[in-house]
Amino acid sequence: MSGTEKSKAQVEQTKGKAKEAIGRTVGNERMTAEGHADQAKGKARETKEDVKDDLRH
Numbered sequence: 492m493s494g495t496e497k498s499k500a501q502v503e504q505t506k507g508k509a510k511e512a513i514g515r516t517v518g519n520e521r522m523t524a525e526g527h528a529d530q531a532k533g534k535a536r537e538t539k540e541d542v543k544d545d546l547r548h
Contacts, residue, residue, distance in 0.1 A: 496540045503533030 511526025513519075 496536065500533045500537035500540065503536065504530050505533075507531075507533060 507526045507529030509526070510529060511523050514522030514524075514526055
């Protein structure tokens with residue numbers, strides 16, 4: 492996985508976890524859902540890069 496894409500995926504997942512936690516703390520369901528979606532996007536990006544790496548090797 493390229494370093495840049497790996498970093499983006501990790502940042503997106505971390506941002507999502509924080510947003511989800513804050514949303515739960517303040518009782519904001521929309522923010523919680525957005526945080527969950529950000530985590531899913533980060534995981535999807537990471538998986539995509541893993542597949543690309545596997546195909547290169």
